[in-house]
Amino acid sequence: xxxxxxxxxxxxxxxxxxxxxxxxxxxxxxxxxxxxxxxxxxxxxxxxxxxxxxxxxxxxxxxxxxxxxxxxxxxxxxxxxxxxxxxxxxxxxxxxxxxxxxxxxxxxxxxxxxxxxxxxxxxxxxxxxxxxxxxxxxxxxxxxxxxxxxxxxxxxxxxxxxxxxxxxxxxxxxxxxxxxxxxxxxxxxxxxxxxxxxxxxxxxxxxxxxxxxxxxxxxxxxxxxxxxxxxxxxxxxxxxxxxxxxxxxxxxxxxxxxxxxxxxxxxxxxxxxxxxxxxxxxxxxxxxxxxxxxxxxxxxxxxxxxxxxxxxxxxxxxxxxxxxxxxxxxxxxxxxxxxxxxxxxxxxxxxxxxxxxxxxxxxxxxxxxxxxxxxxxxxxxxxxxxxxxxxxxxxxxxxxxxxxxxxxxxxxxxxxxxxxxxxxxxxxxxxxxxxxxxxxxxxxxxxxxxxxxxxxxxxxxxxxxxxxxxxxxxxxxxxxxxxxxxxxxxxxxxxxxxxxxxxxxxxxxxxxxxxxxxxxxxxxxxxxxxxxxxxxxxxxxxxxxxxxxxxxxxxxxxxxxxxxxxxxxxxxxxxxxxxxxxxxxxxxxxxxxxxxxxxxxxxxxxxxxxxxxxxxxxxxxxxxxxxxxxxxxxxxxxxxxxxxxxxxxxxxxxxxxxxxxxxxxxxxx
Numbered sequence: 297x298x299x300x301x302x303x304x305x306x307x308x309x310x311x312x313x314x315x316x317x318x319x320x321x322x323x324x325x326x327x328x329x330x331x332x333x334x335x336x337x338x339x340x341x342x343x344x345x346x347x348x349x350x351x352x353x354x355x356x357x358x359x360x361x362x363x364x365x366x367x368x369x370x371x372x373x374x375x376x377x378x379x380x381x382x383x384x385x386x387x388x389x390x391x392x393x394x395x396x397x398x399x400x401x402x403x404x405x406x407x408x409x410x411x412x413x414x415x416x417x418x419x420x421x422x423x424x425x426x427x428x429x430x431x432x433x434x435x436x437x438x439x440x441x442x443x444x445x446x447x448x449x450x451x452x453x454x455x456x457x458x459x460x461x462x463x464x465x466x467x468x469x470x471x472x473x474x475x476x477x478x479x480x481x482x483x484x485x486x487x488x489x490x491x492x493x494x495x496x497x498x499x500x501x502x503x504x505x506x507x508x509x510x511x512x513x514x515x516x517x518x519x520x521x522x523x524x525x526x527x528x529x530x531x532x533x534x535x536x537x538x539x540x541x542x543x544x545x546x547x548x549x550x551x552x553x554x555x556x557x558x559x560x561x562x563x564x565x566x567x568x569x570x571x572x573x574x575x576x577x578x579x580x581x582x583x584x585x586x587x588x589x590x591x592x593x594x595x596x597x598x599x600x601x602x603x604x605x606x607x608x609x610x611x612x613x614x615x616x617x618x619x620x621x622x623x624x625x626x627x628x629x630x631x632x633x634x635x636x637x638x639x640x641x642x643x644x645x646x647x648x649x650x651x652x653x654x655x656x657x658x659x660x661x662x663x664x665x666x667x668x669x670x671x672x673x674x675x676x677x678x679x680x681x682x683x684x685x686x687x688x689x690x691x692x693x694x695x696x697x698x699x700x701x702x703x704x705x706x707x708x709x710x711x712x713x714x715x716x717x718x719x720x721x722x723x724x725x726x727x728x729x730x731x732x733x734x735x736x737x738x739x740x741x742x743x744x745x746x747x748x749x750x751x752x753x754x755x756x757x758x759x760x761x762x763x764x765x766x767x768x769x770x771x772x773x774x775x776x777x778x779x780x781x782x783x784x785x786x787x788x789x790x791x792x793x794x795x796x797x798x799x800x801x802x803x804x805x806x807x808x809x810x811x812x813x814x815x816x817x818x819x820x821x822x823x824x825x826x827x828x829x830x831x832x833x834x835x836x837x838x839x840x841x842x843x844x845x846x847x848x849x850x851x852x853x854x855x856x857x858x859x860x861x862x863x864x865x866x867x868x869x870x871x872x873x874x875x876x877x878x879x880x881x882x883x884x885x886x887x888x889x890x891x892x893x894x895x896x897x898x899x900x901x902x903x904x905x906x907x908x909x910x911x912x913x914x915x916x917x918x919x920x921x922x923x924x925x926x927x928x929x930x931x932x933x934x935x936x937x938x939x940x941x942x943x944x945x946x947x948x949x950x951x952x953x954x955x956x957x958x959x960x961x962x963x964x965x
Contacts, residue, residue, distance in 0.1 A: 298339055301332060302358055309362060333359040411498040414467050420506050421466075425597050427656025428460045431758040432811040434469055435765060440502040441473050445768035448473075451482060452765060459751075459758035462656060474499040582677065582920060587928045591617065591674040595667050597659060598622060610659065612666065616674065618689045625650060628666055631688050635679060637700040640841045641913040642679060643921050645672050645834040668827050672834075677920060704909040714908055717915045725839075725914055728922070732836050739829035746817075746825050753814040760807030767800035788963050795962035802955040806948065813944050817937075824933035828926065835922055838914075846910050848903040857896045864889040 305311060311328040336359035343351035421433030431452060438448045451472045455465045471487040474497025480486060490496050583589075598611040611622045628647055635644050648665025651658060673679045684698060718724070777789040867886045874882055 298332075298336060298355070302362075305362075329362050333362050336362070409494060409496070410467060411496055413498045413501065414470050414496075417470060417501060417503060418463055418466050420503050422463075425599070426660045428462045428660075429466060430460055430754065430761075430811045430814075431456070432761045432807050434461050434466060435761050436506055436808075437501060437503075438469065438473055440505045441477060441499050443473060443476055445765060445772045447476050447482065449762075449765040449769045451476070452762070454482070454484070459754040470499055470501075471496050473501075582924060586924070587932060591671070591680070593667055593670040593674060595663055595670065597663055612663065614670070614689065616670075616689050618686065621689060621692060623688070625662070625666075627688070627694060628669070630694065631684070632669070634684055634698065634700060635673070635682070636841075637702070638682070638684070639679060639703050640845050641703070641838070641910050641917070642676070643831070643834045643838050643917045644679070645669050645830045646837065664823060664826075668823065668830055672827070672830070678916075703913075704906045707909065708905060709909050709912045713912055717912055721911060721915050725918060728835070728918060729839050732832055732839075735832045736829065736836065739825065739832060743822070743825045743829055746822055750814050750817050750822060753810050753817065757807045757810035757814060760803045760810060764800045764804035764807060767796055767803070771796050771800070788965060791961075791963040795959045798958045799955065802951055802958075806951060809944070809947065809951075813940075816940070820940075821933060821937050824929070828930060831922065831925055835917070838917065842910070842914065848907060850900055850903045850907070853896050853900050853903070857893055857900070860889050860893050860896070864893065 301311075311332065336355045340352045340355035340359070343349075343355065417437050418429070421437060422429045434452060434455075435448065438451060441448075443451075451469050454472065455461060455469045461469070468484065468487055471490065472482045472484075475486050475490075476482045477499050478497055480497075487496075594615040596613045596615075598613055609624055609626075611624060612628075614621050614623050629650075632644065632647050635642075645668065647669055648662040650662075654662070673685060679685065687694065771793050774789075774793065777786045780786055864886055867882055867889070871879060871882055871886070
């Protein structure tokens, strides 16, 4: 199939959208070249595996040629492309992308070894392993190479025109820096040639300088949430109160100190409660101050993929206070499926989706979704106690045979718990169900808006960094007086250059501050908003499961028992008038009916208990899980966001004030 594809390529080497299109010049599909090249390199790897060097070389050469032909296609704008981001539609921007991808495949084809310095530098600016980093992070690394400002600016602009750079683009930038330090041409073609020779240049960089921020705002981003020390959970207490938290007449007090769920230590000073604010958590069904003891999970992607060729998969390192294990996505799906089967009437959030051929951004979004899912389960008052979850978090290998018995089969509702369910429970559930679509819609829109706000912060950070690079390049290029020439300088030119240098320092600091703030917002506010949305989506799914699994056959069984009882009574009344074989048959029939009635009555009793249990579960999930989480955790997130935004604005204002003083004496004449 690969040879047929290659044989049908046009003379320009660019695959058409449709090989059998009737028109003379069908639209080209430049993205198909990337997909085809990936397949060719997989075939080359397979040939290497079976020791067929000739076949491997053939597929490698064809893949590199395919990518090279498609890059050249970008400089023939008379050709039409069907893709809005194709090379022909945006020559400058997509030229960089095409070249970078070409270099990536050249690295694959040559099996070039990535120097350790590359991975160490990337890890320094992407400690969470998100798969990309900011322009600011790349600039900070390149600034330690002591290259001229103009060279650094050229390298950054060559590898990416976006606010963020991928791991691949970062490596290409380091290779370009190594070429520049060696006095060679800083071109992508040179990088590809070095990769073919397995001799990628390693630049001289000083990673120790990265620990000292260049920001003039003295910004110190908060660390990721620390895992709490493990303490055994106390056994569930039966002494909780069961006041109705939906009662609008309840006396509500706001706690004097609200801890930050994301920062390691923060205590809000006591203040007067806002009107109508807070929740009656003392009667919430949860221990007092439950939000202070939220269990956390840290999930990171293991760098190296597992498996071989077409059966490659990603491993996640899952770290909790119970230990660290490695899990595949399919094992998360196994846990979710088991929880749904065991606890069909509990709130269980959905897993993030799976996709064929995921990119780094998708993998990072899925990783964050897995963190939200596991954090929810860890803090659910019922799900967190399940032994299956403990196995998932501690055992290296999961059991093949486990019990999937529904929760109602092994648990019963005690009298005090049954009495806690209000008489109008169904009406309250119906009211919540009616609200859920609107809540999901609103929080989905809020998540989109927050994501746009963060992207704009990232874009502003990248622009400030690019402005800093350009100003540094400008002052480097314009180092002498325009009037007097290079041999002499004047106070006017020197004073203006000094002022521009100070502007460059401050804008660089602002770019670093904005970049750090956008990362914090992504891991705090964005995740809090998505957690709120996930909560409502999970409750919607709970109602769907309730409709599907909550019905029973009690009414049918009662009618069956009634009919069988009447028949049994008739037979018993006629036994006295029967003798011999007829009496024996009648007695056997009566015994069968009695056994059937007893069995059905037992089934009715079991189903009625299940009905009560389901009602209690739905009320528990509404009252204890939904009502508490949708309010308390949202309050914490809002308080943190407002507090940190105020601090950020104060630092930015102080920077502009300081810069105003520094440029006040820039000369005019």
